[in-house]
Amino acid sequence: MPTVKCALQGLQKSYGPREVVSDLSLSVAEGEFVVILGPSGCGKTTTLRMIAGLERPDRGTIAIDGAIVSAPGRFVRPEHRAIGMVFQSYAIWPHMTVSENVAYPLRVRGIRLRERRERAERVLDLVGLSNEGPRPATALSGGQMQRVALARALVSDPALLLFDEPLSNLDLKLRERLRTELKALQRRTGLTSVYVTHDQAEAVELADRIVVMQAGRIVQIGRPQDLYREPRTRFVAEFIAAANILPAIVLAATAPGVAIVRTAAGFETEARHDIAASPGVPVDLVIHPEDCTLLAPGAPAQHCHAVEVLGSRFQGTGTRYTVALHGAPFDVLVLGTDEPLAPGTPASLRIAPGRARIVPAT
């Protein structure tokens, strides 16, 4: 059992009458990279700011390294929490040079100039900004500022690193590159990190575990693969990936955790679940377009269904088809750059066995 680095217990926060974080509990293990994912306004930033000490929870406790930093009647100020944070706006001070920015946490701790210089230099190397130290901070590009912010968060060897959508102000290419670098850096330093984003691609790539939030509450926690293959609610299924979600009814339970369902359009299939799925219960059937493929019509294989192509969208690395499955639209992602099938073409839809899943109907 890895040691717990940061534990949130029953956090609650309201602004006026609005409750923006409700009964939130989470524990982050030493060295773990946890991503909090959720739509805009669901309370991610508020949660992160409570960990940082920039907001006081109305209820609940926060512990870092086993020491309570926030609880009713107890509040450790942000400057005493030993947390490094990278802000969405970077928050690079424009009146200081790059190295002054980076060395600031050491300066306010009274560390001598020489050591400050050396350590700032070392982290600047680490984030790939060697020799940029003397430049004024405002002369940097967005991506460079991001690295300065990261260097500043790292320089004082914090117990915990917090990120609030640090890549959202950058263009797509840079975002992907920095994402990879960030992950590599975190692996190397082994720093426990909590990262907030509303971008599922970012979350899936970075996270050891993803925490999905909705309207101030955690709806599911798990490894990216788990969330992808075993969403517990329709919201998680939709948010993690653009899945086919079809309203359906349970016909029969065949084995523990497996049931036969029929969609409103009359399509029948076997699906996994971890709910009480007795016959007649309305559910939502979740099938990822990536778990499907299109074959020539009449292919005799198992798990195949006759469909007709309705339309297609070319997406660079593949083609996303919309086909009529029992008359209802259904998305399929076919990888490769083959010339797309014309609308009206009959085809055979194959769904990888064991990938269909049902969640409670909403």
Place this chain on the structure above:
Amino acid sequence: MTLGRSLPLGAIAVSALLLLLSVLIVLPVGVLLLGSVLSEAPRALRFDWSGLTLANYRDVLAATGFAPLLAATLGAALAGTVGAALIGASLAWLAVRTDIPGRRVLDLVAVMPLFVPPLVGAFAWDILASPRSGILNIVLRAIGAPFTLNIYTFGGIAFTYAIYYAPYIYLFVSAALRNMDATLEEAAFMSGAGRAKVLLHITLPLVAPALLSSSLLVFVLLIELFAIPAVLGEPGNLHFMAVRIWDLIGFTPPRVNQASALGAMMLVMTVVLVMLQHKVASRRNVVTVAGKGQRVRPVALGGLRWPLAALGFGYLLLVVVLPTVALLFIALRRNIFFSTIGAILDPTQLSFAQFGIAFGDPVVVGTLWNSLAVSSVTMAGGTVLYFLVAYIVHRTRLPGRRALDLVTVLPVAIPGIIIGLGYLWSWISLPIGLYGTLWIIILAYVSQFAPQATRAIAGSLVQIHPELEESSRLCGAGFLTTLRLIVVPLARPGIVSAMILLFVLSFRELATALFLYTSGTQLFSLAMFDFWQRGSTGLVAAMALVQSLILLVFVLLGQALRRDRMTDGNPVPTAG
């Protein structure tokens, strides 16, 4: 931003500041209002309630000449406002939206008159256009013009008001024009409207809120103005409210309760107008804000380019060049009596004697030191105080911050002469030794310029992204360290602006100190006014030039300081 909430002394700080500002701002005005309904002047904050009466108001209203007094005050203020609006708005449009030659220069110098104290402007125009010995009139007579100018008239005073207060309108309207989405105008051109129609139907309505709100502000400033009516009104037997308040105090025995009643009436007018102005100003017009900083083709004036440029720069001639030349001319003469062009141009008259007399006089030098001391302390104390206020109001969620905000904007609506009078009656007989020192003047100035100083600092503070402060806290810096190393350096432009404003406004102020000085605590502008009343025009001209020079040097110094070495030329990316 809960940083303020984790500040353990937050609540105490807010209470202390509220108490301090209440004593500084609310108390004097309250004492004045009470004094206006009593028959005796309040002594040591003790009021004789047996004398509760409305007689002061009755006396003021029934006094012969009250109607002309009110008419002159409001009429000249209104005419001056209209004139200022016409000049300011036209200049703004010319400088911002047209291809007039020299538009950049025009934009730079159009606000210069702001730094000319109204008292100095009044002196200069007295020298230029007094009916008998005005330099312009001598020239007019010499060229056989069939008319002369008379600045001692309603028209003359309204003219002086208009030219010296046009820059306020210019500032507001030019900012509105710059923020205006110029595609709105272009769309009108594409719809077939001509230049004049576009100006009338599109541009003017879009800047109307800015024009209206700045006009109301100027109207208030002109109603309460003392210096220009005192210099130019009395010779022509035109009387104004601010000057009358001063007269009433000058009676033996002083009619303080009547003066307070008149002051209270003036206060009602200014408060109502300021509330109206606030309403207009807060009605934002979202349509006019352009999404992108697109550069727009200026309106082509065609054949009108040069004539309009001449008009625009003609304004500068009237308000900067002519007055400066007049003051220089008088200050550099041996003898101030002249009646022909020949006498005006007589080179043997050239002399620095007036400067020698003025600055050889220990009294004048003493007032200069007093003024410098008062303005420096006002600047230092006011900057610290209003930085704290602006920080609490704009960067924390401390309870009581709204009340703090309200108290600091109040003086916008309180005429300087009323602050002075209120201070007099609050402190004159309290045995704490405040009256008769420079400190009472300093406190009055600190109160009077609260809104300008707070607004300047707040303008910079609100541009600092909260995360810049929060990241410092997470880096391990405490509240005070963050304030010192992050907030103050980043707010420097606003802090320097507040310092300039506090120094300049207090250095040139006249009306507020009229009732607060004693023989040992005279100030430079008071001495100038005093000499002018005694007819020492040459001395006054020399002193006015020195005062303007000091202000100019100070403003230039401040502007150099304001420019931030790091952010200069680069947009601050973190401010968004």
